[in-house]
Amino acid sequence: MATSNVQLVIFGGTGDLTTRMLMPSLLGLFDTGKLANFAVLILSNRNFTDDDYREFIRPFLRRSTKPDIPGFLQHIFYQTMDVTKATDYTAAATKSHEIDKKFDLGGNRIFYFAVAPRLFSPIIASLPDSGFLARPGYKRVVIEKPFGQDYPSAKALNEQLNHLFHEDQIFRIDHYLEKRMVQNIMLTRFGNGLTEGIWNSHFIDNVQVTLSETVGLENRAGYYDQMGATRDMVQNHIFQLISLLAMDQPISLRQGDVTEAKVAALRMLKTPDLQLINQQFVLGQYLGNQQEPAYLDEERIPKTSRTETFVAGELNFNSYRWDGVPFYFRTGKRLATKTTRIDVVFKAPQLKLFEEHHQVIDHLAPNILTILIDPDEGLSMQLNTRDSDEETFGSTNAILANTQPATGFETPEAYESLLSDIIDGNTENFPQWREIAVAWQFIDALRAGWQKTSPIIHQYLLGSMGPEQADKLLTRTGRYWAFDP
Numbered sequence: 001m002a003t004s005n006v007q008l009v010i011f012g013g014t015g016d017l018t019t020r021m022l023m024p025s026l027l028g029l030f031d032t033g034k035l036a037n038f039a040v041l042i043l044s045n046r047n048f049t050d051d052d053y054r055e056f057i058r059p060f061l062r063r064s065t066k067p068d069i070p071g072f073l074q075h076i077f078y079q080t081m082d083v084t085k086a087t088d089y090t091a092a093a094t095k096s097h098e099i100d101k102k103f104d105l106g107g108n109r110i111f112y113f114a115v116a117p118r119l120f121s122p123i124i125a126s127l128p129d130s131g132f133l134a135r136p137g138y139k140r141v142v143i144e145k146p147f148g149q150d151y152p153s154a155k156a157l158n159e160q161l162n163h164l165f166h167e168d169q170i171f172r173i174d175h176y177l178e179k180r181m182v183q184n185i186m187l188t189r190f191g192n193g194l195t196e197g198i199w200n201s202h203f204i205d206n207v208q209v210t211l212s213e214t215v216g217l218e219n220r221a222g223y224y225d226q227m228g229a230t231r232d233m234v235q236n237h238i239f240q241l242i243s244l245l246a247m248d249q250p251i252s253l254r255q256g257d258v259t260e261a262k263v264a265a266l267r268m269l270k271t272p273d274l275q276l277i278n279q280q281f282v283l284g285q286y287l288g289n290q291q292e293p294a295y296l297d298e299e300r301i302p303k304t305s306r307t308e309t310f311v312a313g314e315l316n317f318n319s320y321r322w323d324g325v326p327f328y329f330r331t332g333k334r335l336a337t338k339t340t341r342i343d344v345v346f347k348a349p350q351l352k353l354f355e356e357h358h359q360v361i362d363h364l365a366p367n368i369l370t371i372l373i374d375p376d377e378g379l380s381m382q383l384n385t386r387d388s389d390e391e392t393f394g395s396t397n398a399i400l401a402n403t404q405p406a407t408g409f410e411t412p413e414a415y416e417s418l419l420s421d422i423i424d425g426n427t428e429n430f431p432q433w434r435e436i437a438v439a440w441q442f443i444d445a446l447r448a449g450w451q452k453t454s455p456i457i458h459q460y461l462l463g464s465m466g467p468e469q470a471d472k473l474l475t476r477t478g479r480y481w482a483f484d485p
């Protein structure tokens with residue numbers, strides 16, 4: 001289905017995000033006919049004409065198909081601008097109106113902030129007087145992460161946006177919500193009597209969320225050293241997963257109802273207790289090897305940095321459903337393997353019946369429901385079965401849903417689906433402010449606890465699964481990480 005009549009106004013059109021993700025994915029949408037009557041206005045500080053920019057962007061426009069690149073480029077325009085200079089906005093808005101007229105776009109505009117987060121606020125502040133928001137036509141705004149650095153800064157950014165846009169016009173990006181198996185969590189839980197019936201503390205022993213990465217800083221030292229793993233991955237992606245796993249059934253699948261259920265779950269999280277904080281959370285920094293530098297030896301990282309490149313933690317809920325059920329999470333850079341997965345560990349059977357069998361170890365393994373998100377997608381359940389020699393019992397992994405490679409995220413294809421949602425005005429896969437707010441409040445409390453207790457930053461070996469203290473987090477209560485590559 002062709003979607004027409006929209007102008008994308010991209011602030012920051014010569015940076016990595018626009019060149020590597022946005023433009024190739026817009027070309028993809030053009031190629032499939034999703035974008036027909038449209039225009040893109042790039043605003044950036046380099047001194048380009050429309051044609052210069054078209055030449056500049058051409059090498060980035062690679063697709064597996066053979067798209068009509070000259071046809072696509074006719075929809076691309078460029079305006080030089082310094083986003084901190086108010087007068088530049090008027091010229092940019094004038095150009096935007098001219099393009100709008102030329103293509104008869106009805107004033108529909110999507111503002112995409114592909115710039116450093118410190119520029120979000122000055123751009124929003126300049127929009128009202130620029131003429132960019134003139135009616136008619138819809139106006140939408142897209143904000144890349146991070147949405148603030150803590151609750152106060154996120155709240156200030158949100159208030160600034162709310163002066164100009166309604167919640168359904170604001171698209172805050174969390175690319176995890178576009179992952180197919182993340183979108184599947186609700187259906188896995190609420191669409192199956194088998195799962196939701198036992199999704200509580202009577203049957204579940206603990207829940208484990210692992211987001212491990214093999215990559216390091218990827219040229220983002222400045223950003224990363226300021227944020228650390230907790231704010232880079234936990235506040236957004238991990239809290240999104242945990243809210244979907246922990247929430248009660250929403251009243252309906254409408255976004256407002258789902259958000260309400262997610263927020264209610266997160267609000268039931270117990271605030272970290274200062275006495276327990278250093279037992280329940282583990283911070284780490286990676287060491288180097290002969291080829292790769294340690295975190296503290298990376299370029300532009302201060303030798304004294306205490307920024308965590310790994311964090312693991314235990315979250316507990318104040319609720320009957322999750323009474324006594326810890327939710328563990330871990331994420332880090334330079335770990336053994338790239339994987340995003342959830343392991344729901346069920347209580348092991350208490351029955352002694354099988355102990356009498358001479359070959360059986362003294363207890364049966366727990367059932368584990370695994371949701372594989374990335375790089376493989378699938379659902380599996382660890383079950384106890386008799387081995388083929390019929391003498392011993394073992395555990396086997398029953399595949400419940402096909403395992404297949406994920407599309408790959410932070411790819412042009414993933415951005416295609418994000419952009420396609422934005423063009424359709426579908427905010428379903430974008431976090432709402434209330435979810436972001438409650439997650440920040442928890443993270444701020446956690447970080448305030450760390451400020452007071454000054455936790456050890458444990459060093460860990462590159463290629464490991466983090467410091468051994470992250471294992472102790474579970475072993476001290478007789479548990480263990482289900483995923484141990």
Ligand code: BG6
Nearest residue numbers: 145175213232233340374409410
């Ligand atoms: C981003 C983080 O949000 O997610 C990056 O800023 C991280 O540091 C990335 O590498 C991981 O995404 P994915 O989809 O590869 O798990």
